Amino acid sequence: MEDPAQAFLLDVLKHRSASPCPDTQPYVTLSFAQSLDAKIAGAHGRQLILSGKESMIMTHWLRTMHDAILVGIGTALNDDPQLNVRYLPHPPETPYNLPRPIILDTDLRLSPTCKLLQNYQNGKGRRPWVICAASDDATPKPKGTSASTTTAETTSTGHHQYHPSEDIDKLLRKRSLEEAGARIIQVPTSQRRNVQGHADGTASRHLSIPEILTVLRDLGVRSLMVEGGAQIIRSFLAEPVVDVVIITVAPVLVGKDGTGYESPVVSLPAEGASPSQRRFVQKATRVFGKDAVVVLEAVTGGQSV
Numbered sequence: 001m002e003d004p005a006q007a008f009l010l011d012v013l014k015h016r017s018a019s020p021c022p023d024t025q026p027y028v029t030l031s032f033a034q035s036l037d038a039k040i041a042g043a044h045g046r047q048l049i050l051s052g053k054e055s056m057i058m059t060h061w062l063r064t065m066h067d068a069i070l071v072g073i074g075t076a077l078n079d080d081p082q083l084n085v086r087y088l089p090h091p092p093e094t095p096y097n098l099p100r101p102i103i104l105d106t107d108l109r110l111s112p113t114c115k116l117l118q119n120y121q122n123g124k125g126r127r128p129w130v131i132c133a134a135s136d137d138a139t140p141k142p143k144g145t146s147a148s149t150t151t152a153e154t155t156s157t158g159h160h161q162y163h164p165s166e167d168i169d170k171l172l173r174k175r176s177l178e179e180a181g182a183r184i185i186q187v188p189t190s191q192r193r194n195v196q197g198h199a200d201g202t203a204s205r206h207l208s209i210p211e212i213l214t215v216l217r218d219l220g221v222r223s224l225m226v227e228g229g230a231q232i233i234r235s236f237l238a239e240p241v242v243d244v245v246i247i248t249v250a251p252v253l254v255g256k257d258g259t260g261y262e263s264p265v266v267s268l269p270a271e272g273a274s275p276s277q278r279r280f281v282q283k284a285t286r287v288f289g290k291d292a293v294v295v296l297e298a299v300t301g302g303q304s305v
């Protein structure tokens, strides 16, 4: 017999089984848990278990329904997640689909001893893919985010140059991650001033989401579940790439110091919004234990995408 959460998700995602995945990018599901005041973590990014048991099981069913799960390096370093499906009931005759973990990690800051790599080494998880900036990427880094020992210098023409030891540091980190089992995938970066801009007005240097999706589709990923954290949620919502958003709303308030994601998109037709902008409308809502799970689907100009 189907679990209620499994049945609910199969129903909200049934349009995917009816039509083949596009060639250009995977189906993208953005899913996370938030408080009533739209916080996904505590002060300074402290991990919070917002989901109750029932909605956490729903999240693990959702994981089985995707080829891959993506998180940002902030989440990988802060939470050391496993991204597996361990809360599901007794193993069935056919093993559950275990999604591939993918980490967006511009400068390869991931720890080679993280749980995702340990699980892979112990045969308990799929090989993690770590997506970083292409090695010939000359985009300047924002202040204070360099993971290497070297600083960028600005030339008289305004271009930034890197000391060779920065490349060596990154190469060494690449090698130790590969030795631990990670597959490293390089993509170009893009600059976004408004979405992840720094307080000092400089633009952030981030991996390009459309490029990442193209690469993943080329590598055979047909469905991608994006779990967060805050910056990743913002970046995915800022691009017209998310098909379905599934939010677990926990009946708690975290307060103003909590970590929020401040969505750059709106559901309601906003004054001045471009008609081609992707908006999200409610498709289904279900209570699991103490939590409400709200499913939104993308629409462009009034049509489901």
Ligand SMILES: NC(=O)C1=CN([C@@H]2O[C@H](COP(=O)(O)OP(=O)(O)OC[C@H]3O[C@@H](n4cnc5c(N)ncnc54)[C@H](OP(=O)(O)O)[C@@H]3O)[C@@H](O)[C@H]2O)C=CC1
Binding pocket: 031, 032, 033, 034, 039, 040, 041, 042, 044, 045, 046, 047, 048, 050, 071, 072, 073, 074, 075, 076, 078, 079, 104, 105, 106, 107, 109, 145, 196, 205, 206, 207, 208, 209, 227, 228, 229, 230, 231, 232, 233, 235, 259
């Ligand atoms: N409640 C929930 O469901 C969830 C909560 N969380 C919480 O979220 C918090 C972490 O969030 P946060 O600190 O924002 O970190 P994220 O996990 O969002 O990672 C952000 C980092 O990813 C890297 N990155 C690379 N490319 C991009 C891109 N295109 N857009 C955005 N980031 C990119 C950047 O680091 P770099 O430049 O070094 O590559 C950036 O700093 C944790 O507290 C965690 O517990 C996380 C997931 C779900």
Ligand SMILES: Nc1nc(O)c(N)c(N[C@@H]2O[C@H](COP(=O)(O)O)[C@@H](O)[C@H]2O)n1
Binding pocket: 032, 033, 047, 048, 049, 050, 051, 056, 059, 071, 075, 079, 080, 081, 082, 083, 084, 227, 228, 248
């Ligand atoms: N669905 C959900 N509810 C919460 O309350 C959460 N804190 C999260 N966090 C996400 O799940 C990751 C942890 O996964 P594992 O338990 O290690 O498998 C965490 O890193 C966030 O991505 N999710």
